[in-house]
Amino acid sequence: MNLNPVYLALDLPRFDAAEALARKVAGHVGGIKLGLEFFCAHGHHGVMELHKLGLPIFLDLKLHDIPNTVAAAMQAIHVLEPAIVTVHAAGGRAMMEDAKAAADERCKVVAVTVLTSLDDRDLSATGLSCSAHDQALRLAELAHSAGLDGVVCSGHEVGAVRQQWKDGFFVVPGLRPDTGRETGDQKRTVTPRQARDAGASVLVVGRPISRADDPLAAARAIEATL
Numbered sequence: 001m002n003l004n005p006v007y008l009a010l011d012l013p014r015f016d017a018a019e020a021l022a023r024k025v026a027g028h029v030g031g032i033k034l035g036l037e038f039f040c041a042h043g044h045h046g047v048m049e050l051h052k053l054g055l056p057i058f059l060d061l062k063l064h065d066i067p068n069t070v071a072a073a074m075q076a077i078h079v080l081e082p083a084i085v086t087v088h089a090a091g092g093r094a095m096m097e098d099a100k101a102a103a104d105e106r107c108k109v110v111a112v113t114v115l116t117s118l119d120d121r122d123l124s125a126t127g128l129s130c131s132a133h134d135q136a137l138r139l140a141e142l143a144h145s146a147g148l149d150g151v152v153c154s155g156h157e158v159g160a161v162r163q164q165w166k167d168g169f170f171v172v173p174g175l176r177p178d179t180g181r182e183t184g185d186q187k188r189t190v191t192p193r194q195a196r197d198a199g200a201s202v203l204v205v206g207r208p209i210s211r212a213d214d215p216l217a218a219a220r221a222i223e224a225t226l
């Protein structure tokens with residue numbers, strides 16, 4: 001895997017705009033993350049097209065269903081040769097075990113713990129009485145015992161998760177280079193540098209690059225802080 005830990009989240013509705021942005025910053029990111037917005041709009045064909053850029057592809061599908069369905073979905077994406085795929089840890093141990101068993105052996109399967117857009121109050125509204133921190137740790141332990149490669153968590157938890165899972169592969173989104181600025185829908189944010197120092201393996205960055213006046217300068221500036 002490329003040494004630059006930054007994966008650019010290509011959350012753009014139009015294929016040509018997504019491809020142009022990826023081309024522009026390709027030399028300053030380690031890979032590209034294609035999520036639900038991209039996959040629902042452009043499907044397998046869109047992923048194949050972006051493979052031509054030669055960067056590792058992180059397919060962020062956040063699969064969450066019964067084990068049989070998730071395993072079948074994992075098999076259906078072998079052909080896309082993703083470097084990383086996401087499932088939801090809340091889908092449970094059997095679902096994660098079957099997802100890992102169905103994945104290509106070169107693909108890292110990581111489980112989303114607690115979305116970075118949620119805080120303790122949001123969790124309480126879903127019926128969970130623990131903190132986002134404790135829930136992320138609990139789900140990371142479950143993902144570890146299910147044999148996954150790692151988890152997705154915020155920069156607030158990644159240090160503690162790394163302590164309990166030394167050789168895990170950890171993806172941290174919800175990054176804001178300047179935490180004093182508007183964070184939008186993200187609630188548990190840190191800077192890319194803070195996340196890296198706390199033990200992140202991959203740093204997911206979307207809008208701080210894609211919505212910057214100069215995306216190339218933004219990608220370079222983030223790279224320079226790492």
Ligand SMILES: O=C(O)c1cc(=O)[nH]c(=O)n1[C@@H]1O[C@H](COP(=O)(O)O)[C@@H](O)[C@H]1O
Binds near residue numbers: 116
């Ligand atoms: O799985 C993810 O990548 C993910 C998990 C999570 O808890 N929070 C989160 O923001 N993400 C993704 O990371 C990206 C963050 O985008 P920005 O907030 O624009 O940097 C989006 O593509 C989200 O789908």
